[in-house]
Amino acid sequence: MINKLLLIAELDVQNWTYILVGTTFALYIGIAIWSRAGSTKEFYVAGGGVSPLANGMATAADWMSAASFISMAGIISFAGFDGAVYLMGWTGGYVLLALLLAPYLRKFGKFTVPDFIGDRYYSKTARIVAVMCALLVSFTYVAGQMRGVGIVFSRFLEVDINTGVIIGMLIVLFYAVLGGMKGITYTQVAQYCVLIFAFMVPAIFISIQVTGNPIPQLGFGSELSDGSGTYLLDKLDDLSNQLGFAEYTEGSKSTIDIFAITLALMIGTAGLPHVIVRFFTVKRVKDARKSAGIALLLIVILYSTAPAVAAFARTNMIETVSNQPYAEVPVWFKKWETTGLISFDDKNKDGLISYVANTSKNELTIDRDIMVLANPEIAKLPNWVVALVAAGGLAAALSTAAGLLLVISSSISHDLIKKIIKPSISEKEELVVARLSAVGAVCIAGYFGINPPGFVAAVVALAFGLAAASFFPAIILGIFYKRMNKEGAIAGMLVGIISMLLYMIKYKLGWFDSQLPDKSEWWFGISPEGFGTIAMMLNFIISIIIMKLTKAPPEEVQKIVEDIRIPSGAKEAIQH
């Protein structure tokens, strides 16, 4: 017995990873088989009877992607204060969602976001514009997720990225196609548990090591446990100063850009179709409100830990490597060096690692993802904790990919085929089409995962700008402004999404010029990431001007608006 225990304790990271990843995958597949969908209603909205707690957990897993799990703490640790745009931006949107969107969309009670736009604006054109926006937003987002799956596989299981993407595709295919929204919902519940556990365990260990406080959110503001009586953040500001970086707690972006990016991310969050659609799955309007609160609470557990992890990791990293002889670096440094995530170039040939802000003297290049991926090793945590991070990263990437694929498949089978091209289609046929479009969507996403066009990574962050610029104003005006008509909404969505696309192509991708234009040319000093805020305002302004010039919506549409404002009598998502 004792021998066996010792054996388990000595399992290497590789075997632990196989065990943990294999177990979690078996779990997801088991859940998918148990909860497969039998009707379109189950396929699109999980039958409409999901409890607020389950929906909150599913929303949180759906929401937290590979970027939240793997990259966010790393981004913050290099950006310092500026990292707050992601923290506030990706959580504050839930307040808008809970107060302005979720309850009314639930009362409206159909299947998709284009359903709402199409019915509220009594127009096929509006529906088609909404479908196009949903597809554009979801595809840019999902390509990044498949890539994330590939990266986690390749780093932890030592298969190449492409094999990783294909394994990921097969798993998602299995439970999204079989289970639809119902399968996705219950796998996401399991995935939330896996990913939050995987994120918190190393964070707590490291917090204890660095500050002696087991709660990372408090350790973040505590004194270091080395007995010096210095606060962690003061120490980090000092270190940053010495090396020539901006002070950790100050950041370097302009205030207006921080403001614009935060707002674009918040509004984008509230306008993302794969998040909104989750609120169609609960039973009553009051459940929609409550599950938005639960979802945010569960998200904030990770999001409030991430900046603490960022600060611990940055301090640890600087202290371990800065000005140390390269010959004496720890094992993890060598290991991650082979993956290319960290590299050392001894420019002045002194054998010491100089890590400074000045790029001509800096000798150390670090990929931000390493802050979460290598953190457990840097802190010398046990092997099973290292492997846990792999299982968590996969849970985060798969759950988001599945949610997005569902939006894509329902946009095609329900919004395009059932509602526009062939309304006579039977429910059975629609379900087949929904499954086929899910298969098609997985293949396209997988293709982009394997052959990422250079711009995918650059564009993923802009999916939020696109969502903010297109859906958000149309939905808000549709609920809060009875007089808003189809002419205004269609013009607004088109102007919003096109201006966002043009700004992105010009200032992010540089396709209009021979080279990428300099920051100084940005409008009002606002980056492409923050431009969603401007495009969203344009959408609102154009919608209202055009609406004033055209005639009011018909009586029955105004009645729909009056009806969605009252919470009682919400029917279960109706067949139609």
Next chain:
Amino acid sequence: MKVTDNAKAYWRENIKYVIILLVIWFIVSYCAGILFKDELNQIKIGGFKLGFWFAQQGSMYVFVILIFIYVRMMNKLDEKYGYDK
């Protein structure tokens, strides 16, 4: 269906709640965490400069609380106007 006075009154109160909560939402994130963070950074609580704390911690906690307050207020409002069925 004519919009009843009951529905109108309910909607007005709902809008009032939403505005109050969104004002708080704006103050903790955009004011405390972004626009006035330098002023707030003069104040220190433990190891945190206050503006930095609001930006990377405090605003998120307030967001969660705001939603649960809204849930409570609306459940009461639904009851008051008979929309809780």
